């Protein structure tokens with residue numbers, strides 16, 4: 054049986070994540086191959102990847118160094134217990150990752166996904182305060198419209214209503230400050246918007262409401278992605294850092310999408326020049342080839358755990374697959390690829406071209422905002438009255454038919470192509486979008 058026939062005959066059993074399953078199964082979209090900037094569909098078409106998979110295939114697809122590293126590792130040693138045992142690739146990857154981060158973010162804890170990284174960082178923050186004798190610091194602060202994965206900690210600090218409202222009471226002791234989206238003042242901004250640093254002041258209100266000595270950590274995405282690309286106003290992240298410092302609160306950057314060159318620098322930490330206490334990452338860590346995530350922490354946090362009795366486990370947390378040998382091999386092959394091809398800074402080289410191309414869509418039918426940073430872009434559409442999300446989703450379907458993969462969230466088109474993209478391919482994304490948007494109701 055051909056790959057296509059096999060796939061289309063077996064659509065029932067698999068309950069697909071974050072998917073309109075009934076709609077999908079009437080008209081399935083199946084990929085069967087991927088190379089460099091393109092996916093191959095089950096019916097043999099080439100689709101240009103405008104989203105790096107799900108923000109993860111930063112070096113594009115089918116990259117030989119990564120494939121070979123994975124194949125070699127599976128053959129050599131498929132698995133090693135993650136607890137009380139080690140293997141060299143995990144130590145090597147941790148050392149190479151921390152070399153990409155500014156000091157003092159000198160330690161790394163491995164997980165298997167962005168969601169697990171978030172849970173790990175939240176737990177690490179609370180346990181850190183406790184181990185230093187500040188056990189009352191248990192409260193967490195997130196933001197409206199924030200996305201921090203789908204586990205209970207992540208949806209509790211997250212602020213996307215649809216991800217929260219179905220799942221009960223969530224974690225207690227969580228507050229949210231306002232998001233930074235401000236279309237009235239910042240529409241069509243390029244890079245960081247000029248207005249809105251003062252939204253950080255809300256943090257002071259929440260901190261004072263509860264008393265600072267009860268607050269463990271604030272978590273934000275430096276650039277919010279899944280909620281539709283919200284770029285921090287100039288001065289905003291710096292102000293969050295100041296307020297956290299004044300009150301002994303840890304600052305967590307969720308860099309699951311902004312890590313590994315997406316903004317034109319290795320991490321958002323470098324791009325914005327603001328150093329948090331903890332950084333969560335995943336996705337681009339292995340170019341999406343093998344599931345993996347990681348949490349970076351400062352030497353202060355690490356030291357606080359390392360001062361207890363030597364024979365004791367310092368942090369009662371971990372996953373069977375933390376630092377999985379095959380994931381570590383994929384991570385090392387990925388870092389080799391990024392570094393040899395200069396991909397961690399390529400976004401900065403392409404940023405102006407990317408911004409000009411996207412902003413050329415201003416004035417196209419239905420468009421109410423365009424924003425960009427690094428190799429991220431968003432095109433916000435006027436929603437159809439009473440049918441939010443419908444217009445952008447129609448754009449997604451039409452673009453797919455026209456050979457370009459985009460992603461939508463609400464009525465926002467989010468773009469994040471692999472960092473190997475050529476200028477002609479940027480042009481293709483934009484010209485396809487122009488036609489698609491003109492043709493939409």
Ligand code: PMP
Nearest residue numbers: 166167168200201202307309310
């Ligand atoms: N945090 C952020 C900022 C993300 O964008 C995502 C995924 N889009 C996650 C966490 C969750 O990652 P995963 O889907 O790997 O669990």
